[in-house]
Amino acid sequence: MxxxxxxxxxxxxxxxxxxxxxxxxxxxxxxxxxxxxxxxxxxxxxxxxxxxxxSKEESYICVVGGSNIDIQGYPKDSLIPGDSNPGSVKTSLGGVGRNIAENLTRLGVKTKFLSVVGDDENGKRILTHAKSIDLHMENTLVVKGESTSTYLCVLDEKRDMNVAISYMDILKNMDIDYIKKNDYIVKNSKYCIVDANLPEILEYLVTTYDVPFILDTVSASKAKKIKDLVGYFHTIKPNKMEAEVLSGIAIKNESDLKKAGQYFVDKGVKNVFITLGADGVYYKTPKIEGIVVPPTMEMVGATGAGDAFVAGLTYGLFNDKNIEDEIRFAIGASILAISSEETINPNITSSLVEKTIEKLNFKNNKIIL
Incomplete structure (x- = not known):
């Protein structure tokens, strides 16, 4: 075409x-x-x-979110704050929404991504890359005279984030008028993923369109801005701190975790997934709840694991997996992410995720009755 x-x-x-x-x-x-x-x-x-x-179009996922250029630095030895640390620096494509969209595309799910970039070389790089992997970004808003979003982070010796700076001023151009011009993409999607970087249009989206929305809370500070909207979402994936902000419940033990899960379900959320780091993933629906605990894995890079997890969850929803298999698939996708030096594992496919899951030992799963 x-x-x-x-x-x-x-x-x-x-x-x-x-x-x-x-x-x-x-x-x-x-x-x-x-x-x-x-x-x-x-x-x-x-x-x-x-x-x-x-003519009837094949089902697809819509993602609404940011596109960044990521600059990541990490030291050769232990990170020394306030000092110049010998190490490595790499530049890659990023953005929560863009990362999720790319992971979904690589998993074989048709994905349409609504985003914004500047008319600079970084913006061109993002759009060119999208075409090369068949990620649909034809409706991207390209803003003349503005720079594409940039995310700069410093990792420690364990490859965990120590500090980051995000320059995302261009996101203000993704307004309600832009959504209205492209609303047929949202309306016809099987699921629509939004990240909390866009609170201004997020409320408009979830209160206007009758589509199952999936929320990536991004951070506790972003979660605070949208806590009153949580009931509009079909699926949410906060970590423990973000879940505390969204629910107002301090999660100190399993009982608190269950209270938070019930709070979200009472608000109208159909699927709640609260990530607990090494302690696994808590899940809650109106009918069941439990915790899936993965085995300990060696980590090459921490960035991108959450985005891969959301993509894995969405893949499971898109393909009608049961909730436990959905979580296992999401964990498999995130394991492939942390096993790669790249933010997005360039080798990730649905079949590779399935093979990864087969090798994992989930015997220590604890089901809450």
Missing amino acids: TNREREVLKLIESNPMISQEEIASILEITRSSVAVHISNLMKKGVIMGKGYVL
């Missing part, structure tokens, strides 16, 4: 009864050109008959 055909299709998807004259006016091309593009779309089976009836 050509870029112009995509533009025509986008207008038809938002209004199947739109006239050729209206399309021509919006795109500033001739009506005869519109007729040719529509004829080509019909030949390709994308639209059918009068009123431009759309």
